Amino acid sequence: MNAATAIAPAGIIPAGAVLPGTPAEVELPGHVSFTQIDCFATCPEQYRQRYVLRRPYVRSAALVVGSAAHTAIQHGLAVKMATGEDAPVDAFDDALAAAWNSASSEGDVEWGGKAEGDHLDQAAALVRAYAEDVAPRVVPVAVEADVAVKLPGLSKVLVGRVDVVEAERLREVKTTAATQSSPMPSWRVQARLYQAALLRPVVWDQLVKTKTPKALAGDGVLEVEYSPAAAAGAVSIAAGVVREIERLWSLFGPDEAWPMMGASHPWACSRCSARAACAWGASS
Numbered sequence: 001m002n003a004a005t006a007i008a009p010a011g012i013i014p015a016g017a018v019l020p021g022t023p024a025e026v027e028l029p030g031h032v033s034f035t036q037i038d039c040f041a042t043c044p045e046q047y048r049q050r051y052v053l054r055r056p057y058v059r060s061a062a063l064v065v066g067s068a069a070h071t072a073i074q075h076g077l078a079v080k081m082a083t084g085e086d087a088p089v090d091a092f093d094d095a096l097a098a099a100w101n102s103a104s105s106e107g108d109v110e111w112g113g114k115a116e117g118d119h120l121d122q123a124a125a126l127v128r129a130y131a132e133d134v135a136p137r138v139v140p141v142a143v144e145a146d147v148a149v150k151l152p153g154l155s156k157v158l159v160g161r162v163d164v165v166e167a168e169r170l171r172e173v174k175t176t177a178a179t180q181s182s183p184m185p186s187w188r189v190q191a192r193l194y195q196a197a198l199l200r201p202v203v204w205d206q207l208v209k210t211k212t213p214k215a216l217a218g219d220g221v222l223e224v225e226y227s228p229a230a231a232a233g234a235v236s237i238a239a240g241v242v243r244e245i246e247r248l249w250s251l252f253g254p255d256e257a258w259p260m261m262g263a264s265h266p267w268a269c270s271r272c273s274a275r276a277a278c279a280w281g282a283s284s
């Protein structure tokens, strides 16, 4: 399904995953992803726990809903890309059922006091809303497209995965608790990094988990034009984060705690799966 030229066969390291060929000894990941950068910027200690020590990662229900809904939407859009026709809503539903089975069985999940079936119903409503209200306007040329960005002065490459590539724009699908009227700061950094590879505007579609779930197309509402200067700024941010990771590695190595900056973040600690292993998280 990959079509964009700036695509590399690399993928994002899933939380807690051990890549094939990873040596037994602990070391820094061989490449960097936006997810890693975002994690490190939120809390270096959380980064150490997830990506250096690779602690088992307990996923939230919200993460499973978002992941399964994403997979179903990607499937529906891939059908459209292959056939030139909108995929029927049933195709999205079937893809969600398969994605849910996979996403919900990959490890421990905190269901947050609600039944798993309630979360599945929410995911199904979000996917259906996207299939009916947003997908008809999307014309994909690539779905789940891997991109790679060279970081200046560093041997590591930043890898990412763009949800949808269209001829004129990139399209990211975000799951939100409430309708966003402007892109979240982390979305902007991610988008600018993707722009560094694919040189296009970015639009954010939303799957909004309101009482009646809805899907909103981002065209004309949540979008940024392509900006070479902003893309270069994001690349500079990523390179700076990689240098900081390497600095902390040389200072503390894998065994000593890294700065627990999540302590001053509004919600990082409450959603952190490394809480029990973290001196601050375990004591607060």
Ligand code: SF4
Pocket (backbone or CB within 6 Å): 043, 044, 045, 046, 049, 260, 261, 262, 263, 268, 269, 270, 272, 273, 274, 275, 278, 279, 280, 281, 282
């Ligand atoms: S509990 Fe808070 S301070 Fe500790 S690793 Fe997690 S986010 Fe960081």
